[in-house]
Amino acid sequence: MNQAKLQRPTWIEVAICSWILFAQVWYYLQFSEQFHSVLSPLLRKVWHY
């Protein structure tokens, strides 16, 4: 029981984890149009192949 309590993330750790996940999702989404432009012809080629 004590062990489980020790391993439970603190609020600050939860906040840090949330920030890391949120920040990278936000960042990659900023380039979604570019990813689409580069990846869609590539995926089309793979699909045709």
Next chain:
Amino acid sequence: MALLASLAALLAVGLFALIAAALGHRILRLSSLESVSEAENLLCSAAVGVICIGLLLFPIQMLGHIRTGVIAVIVLSLLLGLGNFMTVLEKVLRLLRNCFLGSRLENFLAIATLAVLLTEGLAAMAPLAGSDALHYHFTAPRLILLLGFHPNFFLSTSFLTGQSHLLILAGLALGSSQLAMGLLFLGGVLAAVACACLVRRWASRQWALTAALTFLLTPVTFWQISSAGAPDMWMAFFVTVGVLVISQSKNLPHASHAVLSGALAGALAGAKYTGCIIAASMAVAYVWESRSIRKLLLFFLGSLISGVWPYARNFAWTGDPVFPFLLRHLSPGKLNAFALASYLAETGAGQHLSFWQILKFPLFAAIDTQHPGFWQFLGPLVLCFAPLLILAVRNTTAWRVALTVWILSALGIGVSSGMSRYVFPLLPCALAGVFAGVSHLATRGWRAAKYISAATISGFLLFGAAGLLFYDRAALLVAGGFTSQDEYMREHVPEYEKTEFVNRVLSEKEAGGKTLVFMRHVFYLRVPFLYGDPSASWAVDPSELQTPEEWQAFFQAHDIRWVVRSPEYPEAIAAPLKQLETSGQLSPIARSEISDFQGSRVYGQRQTVAVTILQVNH
């Protein structure tokens, strides 16, 4: 054969690095400025050596025999550093050996870093294909080699070239654009090592190697190091070594340390206008640490010696050291309002960002959604891990200097230019800081944060590795000899078919007279040309070229015999040129349909455009 040539060029670059480092090592020894850390000492030696070689090359470009001069500078550097050559080589080999004496993870990271460097180095050996390089980074030095050291108001971006462009000049003077690209690649290698050294101030070797690998696999880095043909990698190196050197202010309280710190700041300022902002931040960090006016003056002396020359050149040629940005205040009579407006828009100097937008710059998160593109993909890691700085930052010299230079410079760039790509030289410094923060997660026992951070970094490294191979695949194939150079250039060099057509048609014509072109990528033109797009050509002012008569006088004044329309004239000057065509004063002599990129070449979309060569009839 192509692979051997690529490896030989990379070896020559390695030899150049050793010559520069040996020269710098000797200078540091004579100045009693040897750092405790062997790696930092080597980096500092390389920086000092390259700065000195640049200083020697600057007057050489004014001479008639630039090639002989470049060889003389390299031989002189070799002779001056000869006694230190073996010492430097031994230190380099010892450092390389030490890279493989760690844990299995450290060995894996070291091998991965070397593999990435080899990939990027080989890709850099492909024929030049970067857009700005084809426009001016390589074209301006090539024109100096061909025509001498003169102001070129047609290719007015040539005024933006700095001290680091002298390395491109040296490579081209020795007859090899591969060597020139290799010398830019060298800046990236040194920047990655400097990044690792900075992390070692605060964290273990594992994190140092991870930070270096992350830096090398960031899309803007692998674009800059392997194909852009721009000197920004050297800026990243100088700023990171600058932070390492300034943070030794307390250990090396000599006057020569102030000059060295200043010289590194000057090297940054001399590379690019935005380098002045980073140099100013370094001056602030230095004065805070040294608390001495005398040392600050020595710092400025060092800066002036190493970085003032491109500004002095511009001042002598135009009256504006930062041409064309101060011309409206210094010499309003010489102003080309059209070109200036275009420069301000392109460099972002005319933009005004909000307070919140400027705050994004130190976090590398200021993405310009109006002009989207991978050229501003600096990675999400600084943004993700910035809160972890709280865990790592201490009131030490290294932290104070690194944070001052990183944050002040980024804010300064945000205020003055608003272009996120210009913060790239600060990336090694920022990565070093945030990775030091991540390294503290383990000691805190925050397992969830530790695993999420590890997954984030691993994901980014995998994404970067895939991106590197995807982006550089064609360059690697041509550098390895699997595809021909001609095939590569046709498929990957923007406007290559246009330049090939112009070269083919006009080389058959009698000698004499110049060709006015509006295509942006002019490096491969082999006929005497003048660049005429008014958005980047100071000499072509639409307000002074409004009638066919004014154009005829312009053609005569500049000995222009041919004009290339590809496919249309720039809008601001199209009307009078069309009138010249209608009246027969511009008559077509050749026309071709060629294939070219539509938009950025990274997306690979092509279109067919018409190119027409017209003869000027007086």
